[in-house]
Amino acid sequence: MTARGLGIDVGGTNLRAALVELETGAVVALRRHALAGRSPGEVVSVAASLARALGAEPGTTVGVGFAGQLQAGSGVVLNAPNLGWRDVPLGELLSGALGAPVRVANDLSAAAWGEARFGAARGARESLVVFVGTGVGAGLLLGGRLHEGAGGVAGELGHVKVDRPPGTAPRRCGCGMTDCLEAWAGGAAVEARVREAVAEGRAPAPAPGEARSGAGRTDVAARAGEEWALSLWEETAGLLGRAVASAATLLDPGRVVLGGGLLLGNALLYEMVERRIREETSRTAAAHLVVARAALGDEAGVVGAALLGAGR
């Protein structure tokens, strides 16, 4: 039996844990549990019960991907708006409950590491991994290692500032600032913008009982040539493509991996973003740039966390 590690992904409402084969990145078993509360005690007790349910043996290494700002290297959560945490020594608490050393990383860094080791950036020494789901973020694989930044908050691509489309009002971001990329082009922002377009009569209302998301409706309508949808997608792809192209120009990563529900779930938007990245990256960096889809889906986070926990 090859060595296994435990990977834990802490989101705002769910906690997922998996046993991962460290040689192959294969997920041996995965469990998910809704968080009834959001206290550190609740998170630690859910993590411990999932670890037991998965049959993690004593001494199994543990890695955690966590959506929040971490103090580099220490396992301390400085700030997690989703959970309302400040200055929580999560690594230490989990380590006590699980009886093993715990490595805590940003959730997108962990997912990027999973893609880097066993997904769409496998074998690369450099790559820029961008996730556009509800929010927008990135993980940076540079020189064969995960770049976490001087304060542990590298990769906050969702919080670069953008020029709003002409004639529009500023949009407030969840981070407290205004006109962040995520506030215009993340999945939650797209849903809000579609609702606004319907309310203002610029877009048709969804059919009664229609289950599709605002983004899904937009992708279908844009492919059918509907003006409101095309213009929303052009703005969204323009902002996302510009931000990724600027990052690729700065870093010369050789490889950009695109993941997250908004991009992977909407074929036309993906294609438009990819085209913008190619058009706007510097010629020198674009000449050898590969753009690829993320390959591990929802499992990237637990796989990357398990690897980081084992120092791999």
Next chain:
Amino acid sequence: MTARGLGIDVGGTNLRAALVELETGAVVALRRHALAGRSPGEVVSVAASLARALGAEPGTTVGVGFAGQLQAGSGVVLNAPNLGWRDVPLGELLSGALGAPVRVANDLSAAAWGEARFGAARGARESLVVFVGTGVGAGLLLGGRLHEGAGGVAGELGHVKVDRPPGTAPRRCGCGMTDCLEAWAGGAAVEARVREAVAEGRAPAPAPGEARSGAGRTDVAARAGEEWALSLWEETAGLLGRAVASAATLLDPGRVVLGGGLLLGNALLYEMVERRIREETSRTAAAHLVVARAALGDEAGVVGAALLGAGR
């Protein structure tokens, strides 16, 4: 006597070489020579004669900072528009002429490395070093090492694309693309924009015999509250500040070093750019961000090159 290394800085019209104390970064001796021609043979022969003039002993390690696109690690110049070079094995040619192994790096990477080791980023493991002179570029110190990118062209901050000010026509960049940061906010672009403003009657003509540059005139006039100058500086600082803030948000470098003649020679512009960087960097990365002036001036390039050549 402490060990010395030879650092060479190859620009478009001049070649500079220095003997550098590797323990301290002190420049022991420096020579500069105009390039009469631009052929690889001319560059190699000027470099060899400066090395002799400096009294470099046989076996002295050699590092080169070169303004152009390099193939990572090989010392091959892929493309150098300033000199009209393509696919020149500069490292090999110099190594033959100087009788020593030669390490070739991008000129701004070399300068950033000088600032990282003995200048404004001394002791830092992470820093983003931005130079705004005739052009715009950056060097990235990440995880204690120089990040050169998958293809050796990381740091091309001057070639991120920007939104033009409303009502303006696209500007062509030297790289062949349109509306690069450098085409709007580099030193050469500022000179061109001031000339255009004078020609169109939006700015006063320089006094007869006035020696000040367009940028120098703008900084003085903006401090005196002249509208044309304030608006040019606001645009320029807005574009530069946005680009640096976006890079700082992505990388969380902890430290940004600002250098180059346009920034260090114009006090008001520097202040406006610094303010924009603080305003637009994500809160999490801005909370611990230090912004500092480059400390080594013109010597950063030869010092950094000498260190890189010696593997330090």
